[in-house]
Amino acid sequence: MLDDRKLDVLRAIVEDYVRTQEPVGSKTLVERHSLGVSPATVRNDMAVLEEEGFITQPHTSAGRIPTDKGYRLFVDKLTSLKPLTGAEKRAIATFLQGAVDLDDVVHRSVRLLAQLTKQVAIVQYPTLSRSTVRHVEVVMLTSDRLLLVLITSSGRVEQRVIELPRALDDETVAELRARLNTAVVGQPLTDAAARVTSLPEAFHRDDKTIVTQVVAAFAGAVADERSDEKVAIGGTANLVRFGEDFDRSIKPLLEALEEHVVLLRLLGEATSPSLVTVRIGHEVPHAQLAATSVVATSYGPDEHPLATLGVVGPTRMDYPGSMAAVNAVARYVSQILSDA
Amino acid sequence: MLDDRKLDVLRAIVEDYVRTQEPVGSKTLVERHSLGVSPATVRNDMAVLEEEGFITQPHTSAGRIPTDKGYRLFVDKLTSLKPLTGAEKRAIATFLQGAVDLDDVVHRSVRLLAQLTKQVAIVQYPTLSRSTVRHVEVVMLTSDRLLLVLITSSGRVEQRVIELPRALDDETVAELRARLNTAVVGQPLTDAAARVTSLPEAFHRDDKTIVTQVVAAFAGAVADERSDEKVAIGGTANLVRFGEDFDRSIKPLLEALEEHVVLLRLLGEATSPSLVTVRIGHEVPHAQLAATSVVATSYGPDEHPLATLGVVGPTRMDYPGSMAAVNAVARYVSQILSDA
DNA sequence: ATTGGCACTCACGGAACTTGAGTGCCAGCG
DNA sequence: CGCTGGCACTCAAGTTCCGTGAGTGCCAAT
Numbered sequence A, B: 001m002l003d004d005r006k007l008d009v010l011r012a013i014v015e016d017y018v019r020t021q022e023p024v025g026s027k028t029l030v031e032r033h034s035l036g037v038s039p040a041t042v043r044n045d046m047a048v049l050e051e052e053g054f055i056t057q058p059h060t061s062a063g064r065i066p067t068d069k070g071y072r073l074f075v076d077k078l079t080s081l082k083p084l085t086g087a088e089k090r091a092i093a094t095f096l097q098g099a100v101d102l103d104d105v106v107h108r109s110v111r112l113l114a115q116l117t118k119q120v121a122i123v124q125y126p127t128l129s130r131s132t133v134r135h136v137e138v139v140m141l142t143s144d145r146l147l148l149v150l151i152t153s154s155g156r157v158e159q160r161v162i163e164l165p166r167a168l169d170d171e172t173v174a175e176l177r178a179r180l181n182t183a184v185v186g187q188p189l190t191d192a193a194a195r196v197t198s199l200p201e202a203f204h205r206d207d208k209t210i211v212t213q214v215v216a217a218f219a220g221a222v223a224d225e226r227s228d229e230k231v232a233i234g235g236t237a238n239l240v241r242f243g244e245d246f247d248r249s250i251k252p253l254l255e256a257l258e259e260h261v262v263l264l265r266l267l268g269e270a271t272s273p274s275l276v277t278v279r280i281g282h283e284v285p286h287a288q289l290a291a292t293s294v295v296a297t298s299y300g301p302d303e304h305p306l307a308t309l310g311v312v313g314p315t316r317m318d319y320p321g322s323m324a325a326v327n328a329v330a331r332y333v334s335q336i337l338s339d340a
Numbered sequence C: 001a002t003t004g005g006c007a008c009t010c011a012c013g014g015a016a017c018t019t020g021a022g023t024g025c026c027a028g029c030g
Numbered sequence D: 001c002g003c004t005g006g007c008a009c010t011c012a013a014g015t016t017c018c019g020t021g022a023g024t025g026c027c028a029a030t
Helices: A004-020 A026-032 A039-051 A068-077 A086-097 A102-117 A170-184 A189-195 A205-227 A236-242 A246-258 A260-267 A319-339 B004-020 B026-032 B039-051 B068-077 B086-097 B102-117 B170-184 B189-195 B205-227 B236-242 B246-258 B260-267 B319-339
Strands: A120-124 A133-142 A145-152 A157-163 A231-234 A277-280 A292-299 A307-314 B120-124 B133-142 B145-152 B157-163 B231-234 B277-279 B292-299 B307-314
Touching: A004 A026, A004 A039, A004 A068, A026 A039, A068 A277, A068 A319, A086 A102, A086 A319, A102 A120, A102 A231, A102 A307, A102 A319, A120 A236, A120 A260, A133 A170, A133 A205, A133 B133, A133 B145, A145 A205, A145 B133, A145 B145, A157 A205, A157 B157, A170 A189, A170 A205, A189 A205, A231 A260, A236 A246, A236 A307, A236 B246, A246 A260, A246 B236, A260 A292, A260 A307, A292 A319, A307 A319, B004 B026, B004 B039, B004 B068, B026 B039, B068 B319, B086 B102, B086 B319, B102 B120, B102 B231, B102 B307, B102 B319, B120 B236, B120 B260, B133 B170, B133 B205, B145 B205, B157 B205, B170 B189, B170 B205, B189 B205, B231 B260, B236 B246, B236 B307, B246 B260, B260 B292, B260 B307, B292 B319, B307 B319
Parallel strands: none
Antiparallel strands: A120 A231, A120 A307, A133 A145, A145 A157, A277 A292, A292 A307, B120 B231, B120 B307, B133 B145, B145 B157, B277 B292, B292 B307
């Protein structure tokens, strides 16, 4: 049904359309690509491709543009990761090298991705369900306020200020700190809360209620850290390249970008790293974003994907380039995170 | 030169134009506002106002629109803070009440401001030059990596991972922690770095170099925390209301929103709280943003402004409303921060 | 000083027309 | 049988050409 030449035609259509943003006709197609056949032949092939639903005409007597199905075929079969140029590789390396902080890594990644792909980039902060408690710090701020700091193995810090009815003396604070740490250090976050429930019992009755309060705050901090689904966004300015159709394509996307929950759905379930997921148009799990595509992959040290990162753009995007950039950045970030 | 009626006319023009986004003519003006005079009179007044540079015509035979100078006069002389409705006050209270975290306060404020003003909201994180060191925590992560955590009086936490040539034993870590804390706890961040420079001398020569390393990292953390100029942004989706002129008004703003440095310049030097600063069009310190205005004020407990927050929008914005909202949110946030 | 009247201007919108890229179909050719 | 050149047809987008009306500036009269 679809012989090699028809696939070549489809590929050519996708490439041209992505580049020019204009429907592409048979004549211009044979001019730009050396297909070795005449426009008439291409027209016949196009007719078949259209019948099969891979391309469509915006209106009669216009060129063809790929459908979502067409892009899908293109991505699945007709392209492989476009190798990065040396300059791009260097850019990635230098850009991410200087990062100190986890925050810093995330922010740099976002900017880098946005710059490489000229799209809107999204990087999810590493989820920490797999990480463990590194240290718990307890310190009195004032006579009636206590600060609880939770440090995780991936270097993130969660803090809680707790209002107390009265001050705890230094000794009790030290004991609390010690007991908390023995109970949870090295434990995965998933277990941490359970390990401290019985902690208040070890304390003198006057302190018991206070310790209960602290334990509750600790559990809250852990829960927050685990469910923490922060994302960083960059490259919104690239939205201008979306073209004219403001209300239908840009507005919903801008709205989605404010709804981090939606974004997380967009990034989707983490597949294994080095496997880039592409969602095209209607495949995106959000009705408003039928004209946008998402290219994402997960990242993280080893085979434990920590989180996802990717780019969002119009369905007419440079898939090979975006996929390559997303993949490369994800791998570099993974590497940096496992080093650190 | 400008009698009361002319000022009334200007006010009416600004209000109408802000509402309708269309040039306003003499006839519609007298219809909508009860000025008590005929259109011809208004026309004469308009001619004067135009001569003085307060209003202009986009083209001959169109209505008038305010110039930046016109808005300026309007803001300075013709308006006072529009009192908030009860619903708005309640919204502010409930919205900000539930905040736990400093991050949370900032994020909620941004969303709140964006919602109230239907503009793009910017909230600068409290700068901490005035805050003091609350606690310093030192903990070995692995045998060759040490974590340094700096906790400030305003509840922010800065962390540093330091790669060491070899492990420090628990005892030395404890001593280091103790010495660091005695040296800097309670000290303003501005002095903290200077207070630890001589710290290595107290240690055994083998540990000296390591401690020097830690001290350097500490100084870095302090510096980072002081110069930390993070901002949170919200309401980008409101940009759609900017109207059609995409490339000239929206694109540069989107770009500016990515450049946090630019944003901080926009928010401007902190004036005293409860004094709302308005920058209109060309007054904004960024050539690309000649069509946008910034309404900002500083916030923070007492008379120590910690940071600024505000909204950015088209010059044709609802100044009284925005100013009131910005002011109200700033005062609430200040209150919450001084409570916490 | 204010007003009604009047001639003038010009952006905007619709109608009619032209242009040209692109298509589908078909008959002929290797 | 697949490919090609030719041809008639379609239709979005651009162009030109009014007509309309909101709005202005000026002036003489109150």
